[in-house]
Amino acid sequence: MGGMPGLKAWVSRAPVPATLSGLAFLILFWQPLTRLGVDWWSDPEAGHGLLLGPLAVYLAWRRGLAPGRGAQPALGLAILVGAVLLRYVSGLAAELFTMRLSMLGGAAGLIVFAWGFRQVLHWWLPATLLVLSVPIPAVVLNSVALPLQLQASKIGASLLEFRNVPVLLAGNVINLPGRSMFVTEACSGLRSLTALISLGVLIGGLWLKVPWSRALLIAAAIPVAIALNGIRVFLTGFLVYYVSPALGEGFLHYTEGWFMFVIAFLILGGLAWTIAVVESRLAPRTA
Numbered sequence: 001m002g003g004m005p006g007l008k009a010w011v012s013r014a015p016v017p018a019t020l021s022g023l024a025f026l027i028l029f030w031q032p033l034t035r036l037g038v039d040w041w042s043d044p045e046a047g048h049g050l051l052l053g054p055l056a057v058y059l060a061w062r063r064g065l066a067p068g069r070g071a072q073p074a075l076g077l078a079i080l081v082g083a084v085l086l087r088y089v090s091g092l093a094a095e096l097f098t099m100r101l102s103m104l105g106g107a108a109g110l111i112v113f114a115w116g117f118r119q120v121l122h123w124w125l126p127a128t129l130l131v132l133s134v135p136i137p138a139v140v141l142n143s144v145a146l147p148l149q150l151q152a153s154k155i156g157a158s159l160l161e162f163r164n165v166p167v168l169l170a171g172n173v174i175n176l177p178g179r180s181m182f183v184t185e186a187c188s189g190l191r192s193l194t195a196l197i198s199l200g201v202l203i204g205g206l207w208l209k210v211p212w213s214r215a216l217l218i219a220a221a222i223p224v225a226i227a228l229n230g231i232r233v234f235l236t237g238f239l240v241y242y243v244s245p246a247l248g249e250g251f252l253h254y255t256e257g258w259f260m261f262v263i264a265f266l267i268l269g270g271l272a273w274t275i276a277v278v279e280s281r282l283a284p285r286t287a
Contacts (some may be wrong), residue, residue: 010271013077029103031177036100039135048195049133049264055202056133066122069115081264083109097137104130132198148193148226153183157231166238174233176241183233189216192229192261196221196268203272213259213275220271224264232260247285 026033074137076209083105090098108127136144149172154286157169160176168175172183200221204214 021114024105028084029106031091032087032096032099032103033196035096036103036134039099040088043135045141045191045194046133046135049135049200052133052198055130058131060123060126063123063126065115065247066144067121068117069119069122071114072112072116075117076109076111079109079112080106097134100134104134112279125201128201128205129198132194132201136194147185148229152224152229153231154234155227156183156237156256160241163234163238165238165241174237177235179240181233181237181240192264193222193225195261196225196264199265199268207272207276209279213279217268217275221268222269228260228267 006279036049036053039046042055049187083102086098086102086105090102104127107134108120108210111123153169153172157167157174160167160174174181175184182249200218201214204217208214208217
């Protein structure tokens, strides 16, 4: 059974309430919705939302309505009131992150009002992907990026020393003979970390069956991203020292980043396959 017939049937039975609810939602949350789309398109740190947003909508549509669902108008209205209040306060403060969260809260309130909280749980994977598609606030972004920069610098400098490359590490600056490499925010690995966590949620939700295995896969994305970003810094320094300083910037430098992300994707996919095999062996045998 697909998800589309159930949703189409509901809309056809209640076209006026569905249309009015949709219009009210768009009017109230038009600003955060359009600003989110602009950030997805123009901000490299939020670019993964271009994939996650439409994918979340498709997965919700494909999964359809939950069996045993039941409308909870009182709870739905309470969630909607809270979302509207948060939208108003965040609008006064011009705080985009909470404004966008209020938009997701408003959508959750409409779902609970029409189909109950069971439907929200039924759509846990699309809901999680939507939350992950919301860009991280700049304050949090900056506080997380610096430790990642320092960690990538340490890993890269250690590997360079292991390969007998003269190196002096000063914070997130790697000093090589005749040249210094500055590990910037773009090289901190935060972008790949966000993308890999989102990928771990998606793969875990589609391939794995139990919560502990999904949590293990998502947790594994963090050290994989940190380690591979440190290796990327090492490769950049190695090529700069032994081949050409031009390899530390421009197209080739960004190509290294994409190549390391492909490796991280393969590692995460292999780990998901391994966990799935363990799942199947630990699952109780049924007659």
